Amino acid sequence: MVPGTALGVLAGDLAYTWLALKLMRRTGREDVTAMPFGIDTPTLFAMVFGVLGPVMLATGDPVLAWKVGMAATIAIGLLKLGLAFGGDKGVSQVLEILREETENALALLGCRSPAEVTRAHVTSV
Numbered sequence: 001m002v003p004g005t006a007l008g009v010l011a012g013d014l015a016y017t018w019l020a021l022k023l024m025r026r027t028g029r030e031d032v033t034a035m036p037f038g039i040d041t042p043t044l045f046a047m048v049f050g051v052l053g054p055v056m057l058a059t060g061d062p063v064l065a066w067k068v069g070m071a072a073t074i075a076i077g078l079l080k081l082g083l084a085f086g087g088d089k090g091v092s093q094v095l096e097i098l099r100e101e102t103e104n105a106l107a108l109l110g111c112r113s114p115a116e117v118t119r120a121h122v123t124s125v
Helices: 002-027 041-059 062-109 119-123
Strands: none
Touching: 041 062, 041 119
């Protein structure tokens, strides 16, 4: 995980540096800087302690914790895409889709609300 993260951060830093140099040459300005690229620490802590950790503690299954983490990452990405392209309306649409999908998943578990999901539901996945 660490080597992949390091390579991703390096690639992002190089891409932003290249874009800054390109802008500097095009505009003739010398006060252009590259935007630093790195790990979003608050999101990292939220993912580790709010998603991965609880799933791992509840199930003891690292693969399931990874899958839940990937699903959470996709949901976060969809929210960011909705905001980037549709503003508040786009986020509202994405949230509505996520609400409907959550209701469908709960129905498949035989539950009416997330409060009804028990450890048995999670470990039987």
